[in-house]
Amino acid sequence: MDLDPATLPLAERYGLMISVISPRPIAWVSTIGADGSTNLAPFSFFTGICAEPMMVCFAPVRDRTGAKKDTLVNVEATKQFVVNIATEETAVKMNQTSASYPYGVSEFEKAGLTPVPSARVRPPSVKESPVHLECELHQTVTLSEGPAGGTLVIGRVVFARVDERVWKNGRISHADLKPIGRMEGVWYARTTDAFELPRPKP
Ligand SMILES: Cc1cc2nc3c(=O)[nH]c(=O)nc-3n(C[C@H](O)[C@H](O)[C@H](O)COP(=O)(O)O)c2cc1C
Secondary structure: OOOOOOOOOHHHHHHHHHHHOOOEEOEEEEEEOOOOOEEEEEEOOEEEEEEOOEEEEEOOEOOOOOOOOHHHHHHHHHOEEEEEEOEOOOHHHHHHOOOOOOOOOOHHHHHOOOEEOOOOOOOOEEOOOOEEEEEEEEEEEEOOOOOOOEEEEEEEEEEEEEOHHHEEOOEEOHHHHOEOEEOOOOOEEOOOOOOOOOOOOO
16 A cells, blocks of 8 residues: 555545554643643653653644644643643543643543642642653744644653652552553553563674
8 A cells, every 4th residue: 555645635644643653652731821721631642752851742733723722822821731641540531631622621620630739830730640740841843833733842851750659669660550552543552461572782
């Protein structure tokens, strides 16, 4: 099958992206607006970049009309966000927070989640998530502004909070964290069938 992005309809291009890059980790991003309202939404176009300084990024895509997602509006306005990690236990509530509520409606309330104060940034963290990465905005890179256009949001992690329940021997235990991954369509992956593969020696 040969596929040329120049001739592929937009929906098929998106479908190809999310089926090829799979499974994807999920940044469950909490923000506040200039008006003080809180917002929470999942983003699976998400990855770490480097550890010195500790940087992560995620990509809010514009909607069909080219409008910015509330998360991007808030990040641009207040320059801070928290990446909470979605787990098996929080999957259903995480999904609930992806509904398109009007600006200012808090997904914390809609999904029955608990906002807790963060240590170094103003957006609250999600109590039900075992890992919080508190971030200061480093840079946004807007690649396109029309429908399905994208902006990369790059943040510097200024504080990390990990629940004792998933912290074993000085590191996060994936077996206890049970992070989930997003695949194509409405499919998700569990991480309970992991295997080890030591790095080869040259
Ligand atoms: C697991 C999951 C991953 C998602 N990943 C993205 C993403 O990477 N980029 C994006 O623009 N939307 C993504 N979405 C959709 C947004 O969460 C959704 O548009 C949400 O309403 C945005 O909220 P906001 O307008 O409050 O920022 C994802 C949804 C789910 C359920």
